[in-house]
Amino acid sequence: MDADDYRHKFAEFLSTQPAGADLTYEQIVGAQSRQELGISSLTMIVLLMNYIKKYTNGGVAVRPEWVPRLNDIDGIASVLREIDASAAEPARS
Amino acid sequence: MSDTVIRGLTAEQVESFKENGFLGPFDLYAEDEAPLVWSQAMIDMVTSENKPHDSTIINYDRHLDCDTLSRHIAQPAIVHKLRSLMDDDIMCWKTHIFEKEPGDSGTGWHQVEAFTVFESEDVSYPSLRYTEESTAATQELTVWTAFSSADKEHGCLRFLPGSHKQWYYDETKPMSYNVENKSHDFFGYDYAELKLDKNWDPNEQEIVDMELKAGQFVIFLAKCVHGSNPNISGDKRVGLASRYVSPSVRVYEHINRLSGFGDAIDLDYHGGVMVSGEDKYGYNRMHENNLNGFPFPKVESNGR
Numbered sequence: 001m002d003a004d005d006y007r008h009k010f011a012e013f014l015s016t017q018p019a020g021a022d023l024t025y026e027q028i029v030g031a032q033s034r035q036e037l038g039i040s041s042l043t044m045i046v047l048l049m050n051y052i053k054k055y056t057n058g059g060v061a062v063r064p065e066w067v068p069r070l071n072d073i074d075g076i077a078s079v080l081r082e083i084d085a086s087a088a089e090p091a092r093s
Numbered sequence: 094m095s096d097t098v099i100r101g102l103t104a105e106q107v108e109s110f111k112e113n114g115f116l117g118p119f120d121l122y123a124e125d126e127a128p129l130v131w132s133q134a135m136i137d138m139v140t141s142e143n144k145p146h147d148s149t150i151i152n153y154d155r156h157l158d159c160d161t162l163s164r165h166i167a168q169p170a171i172v173h174k175l176r177s178l179m180d181d182d183i184m185c186w187k188t189h190i191f192e193k194e195p196g197d198s199g200t201g202w203h204q205v206e207a208f209t210v211f212e213s214e215d216v217s218y219p220s221l222r223y224t225e226e227s228t229a230a231t232q233e234l235t236v237w238t239a240f241s242s243a244d245k246e247h248g249c250l251r252f253l254p255g256s257h258k259q260w261y262y263d264e265t266k267p268m269s270y271n272v273e274n275k276s277h278d279f280f281g282y283d284y285a286e287l288k289l290d291k292n293w294d295p296n297e298q299e300i301v302d303m304e305l306k307a308g309q310f311v312i313f314l315a316k317c318v319h320g321s322n323p324n325i326s327g328d329k330r331v332g333l334a335s336r337y338v339s340p341s342v343r344v345y346e347h348i349n350r351l352s353g354f355g356d357a358i359d360l361d362y363h364g365g366v367m368v369s370g371e372d373k374y375g376y377n378r379m380h381e382n383n384l385n386g387f388p389f390p391k392v393e394s395n396g397r
Contacts, residue, residue: 042149045139062140067132 001084006077013051019043033072044070051080056087102177110178111230114257114317115303121170121238122308131240131331134161143384146358151351152190156335157362158384162188166335167368171236172392174312175337175369178230182370184340184377186221191237193248193321193330200321201278201285202295204256205264206233208315210348217265222343224376232339235315239305240331248324250303250311250332253295256318262287270355280354305332340365340372367391 001009011028014020019039020028031037034044045062048070052060060083069075102110110116122130137159138144145157156162166185175183207219223232243249268282278284295318302322303311313319315336324330338344344365351358364380365372369392372379382388 040149042135042139045135049139062136064129064132064136067135068128 001081003074003077003081006080007073010073010076010080013054014047017047017050019047028073031073034070034076041067041070044076048079048083052083055084060086101173107177107230110312113252113254113301115252115254115301115311115313115319116174117303117311117313118305118309119170119174119311120308121168121310124307127240127308130161130165134159134165134240137161141385145362145384148356148358150354150356151358152192153351153358154188154363155190156185156188156366156383157364157380160383160385160387162333163366163383163387163389165238165333166366167390167392169392171310171335172369175234175236178312179232179234179337179339180227180229180370182340182373183337183368184342184344184365184372184379185335185337185368186342186344186365186377187336189334189336191330191332191334193324193332195324195327195329197248197324198278199248199251199323200280201283202253202318202320203279203284203287204260204262204316204318206314206316207264209264210345210351211267212348217267218347220345220348221338222346223341224343224374225341227339227341229339231314232342233315234312234337236310236312236335236337237305238310238333238335239307240333241307241329242326243305243307243330243332245302245304245322246324246326247328247330248322248326249305250313250319250321252301252303252313253299253318254301256295257314257316261289261293261318263289270353337368340367340374340377343376 007029011025014023014028015025023037028037045067048062052058066079069079106116138155141158143158145154156166166188172183207221209217209219211217221233237250262284264287266287268284268286270281305311345360345363349360351360362384364378366380366389380389
């Protein structure tokens with residue numbers, strides 16, 4: 001999946017969340033920043049945790065270095081990609 | 094010379110503080126580390142199972158449930174300097190997050206000491222009641238730590254040197270709240286309403302802009318007239334004020350609830366945290382662990 005795919009994946013995910021209830025799919029895909037979508041920085045972390053729960057069953061911890069990247073949609077898409085990649089890594093024995 | 098002495102204040106710095114009412118900047122976190130510390134604090138805020146209150150407007154006291162901030166308030170680099178100014182027994186009684194978004198205005202000049210809280214238009218109580226005189230330089234201190242760049246462009250703090258020596262404002266009087274009014278530049282209030290001399294304004298030539306890099310802090314007396322510049326940068330400015338008093342000070346003695354900024358919180362959760370020394374008075378409820386069970390660190394008298 002490329003960056004654009006992750007932008008669409010974020011839009012699909014956000015539309016299932018209370019924070020995205022008043023947003024259309026097109027609004028989310030077309031946005032540049034989370035502020036445009038009316039999402040606060042703390043709510044964005046909540047969304048990230050919900051994403052992790054949904055797609056990795058809570059198997060990935062939120063990393064501090066991700067937080068500054070959650071201000072724009074491209075950054076969010078890149079973090080989601082990293083989360084999926086982390087979840088796909090085989091467990092180390 | 095021991096580490097303790099090195100990390101405390103020199104006699105000259107103590108004198109400078111007594112004269113000016115503020116001192117800094119001091120290094121705490123590395124410049125690239127500070128934003129990550131704040132990011133972890135934000136994660137703590139979200140994952141906390143026992144928040145002190147539910148308000149997102151009144152940004153007080155998250156050191157009581159966020160492990161990162163529980164550690165921050167007792168950082169030895171901070172506590173050693175506080176000891177040089179207020180003896181060994183030091184209690185953190187409050188923290189306050191100060192975020193300034195790009196384009197946000199500066200904060201108007203103000204000075205406080207008792208942190209008066211209004212129950213109604215006519216009834217007010219001091220948050221702090223000082224019960225004894227001290228031979229130390231002070232019994233109350235604020236440490237303001239920058240977690241992002243806080244230079245002039247980003248809206249740094251400003252001080253009027255020496256202004257702690259007299260009152261320019263009457264903090265016991267109520268103020269009107271109006272977020273739409275531009276003269277209400279003190280978080281929606283107009284602190285200028287409290288001026289003792291309506292014609293007085295800080296002398297522009299004397300004002301000191303306290304520019305901080307991310308990870309640096311400044312120590313000041315809340316009674317020293319201070320404010321902040323507008324944020325004309327494209328980045329958010331993030332700071333945390335942690336406030337300390339001697340445990341001989343009674344905190345929120347007659348106050349059960351705080352109102353302001355269009356919201357209110359109950360103080361059931363509140364308690365002091367000893368970051369150094371002992372509480373020999375028993376005046377205040379104390380927390381040994383934060384609300385999620387994390388033990389508060391304390392700087393011992395051997396400096397560790």
